[in-house]
Amino acid sequence: MNDFSKPVPANLITGFLGVGKTTAILNLLRTRPAGSRWAVIVNEYGEVGIDGAILRDAADGTLDIREVEGGCVCCTSAEEFNFTLAQVLEHVRPERLLIETTGVGHPARIIEDLRRPNIARFVDLRATVCVVSPSDFNCPPLAESPVFRDQMELADVLVLNKADTADADTKTKFMKWGRELFPPKLHVAVIERGTLDPAWLDLGADPTRQAIFPEAHADHNHASPKLLAFPTPGRPVRKESPSACGWIFSPGDVFDEDRLMALFAGTPGISRLKGVFHLKEDWVIVNRTGAETVTWATSHRRDSRVEVFARDIPGGWLVFEHRLVECLQDRPG
Secondary structure, three states: OOOOOOOEEEEEEEOOOOOOHHHHHHHHHHOOOOOOOEEEEEEOOOOOOOHHHHHHHHOOOOEEEEEEOOOOOOOOOHHHHHHHHHHHHHHHOOOEEEEEOOOOOOOHHHHHHHOOHHHHOOEEEEOOEEEEOHHHHOOHHHHOOHHHHHHHHOOOEEEEOOHHHOOHHHHHHHHHHHHHOOOOOOEEEEOOOOOOOHHHHHOEOOOOOOOOOOOOOOOOOOOOOOOOOOOEOOEOEEEEEOOEEEEEEOOOOOEOHHHHHHHHHHOOOEEEEEEEEEEOOOEEEEEEEOOEEEEEEOOOOOOEEEEEEEOOOOOOHHHHHHHHHHOEOOOOO
């Protein structure tokens, strides 16, 4: 059991959209010691939270999942994050806290907050883990992104995920590059399917790491009002942000799997998609990065919901919403 007189060990899991952060956290949750009480705070970019639904599949009486939606905890949702953190520390009292930042989030602000004396009394910030995908590592424009670069700089542990999609040259270059960064990383690794070693979590964080672009996210205001409307059958609630749009459908809406997958595969411009859908036979998670789509069954039963990241989607979000509705088995007249 946790000694509540000591700070709770905490780790940030960072990385760009689609690198496999949620999968990595799921793996960590499955390997935690039996009976150990853990908590996860998930920061969702948009208003339609998907990661929380995914992580709750691993939930039991010793796991607490909290979501901070509608903006990054490094800027527009900082106040909500601090409130959520206080609630978790006071009421859950976990033995380990994992914080998953949104893919477009800059980690400097949250690391700074967690090290403030009034919070550090209760939180022992350990290794920050940054997950990188081969496609992002091999994308020069992204490599020059201030947020991407600072995610790398501020990480104590740097891992290349999805090694099964990377050639030998990419793996070698990543290891060489990661080991040459200064201050030195505590660990650099190449992994598959988000299989982080739980021992990496207890590596000590290096307080000398500094952001190269500390103001890169200061004015990144992508928050929007919270969802207040409720979906009705065939009429989802939509919430837009600059480069993404999310929908929440009524729990009674049932999707045709073939039409749904054909829509996702046939719509150009989608860079990232996460959703949970009520199908005729089951409820499933749909996770798409680039052209790769993975599905699996889920215990989520609350509603169908999806978040789509895209630029210049054909016809715009309203047209895409209409096509989503057309994927319902009993379409409204």
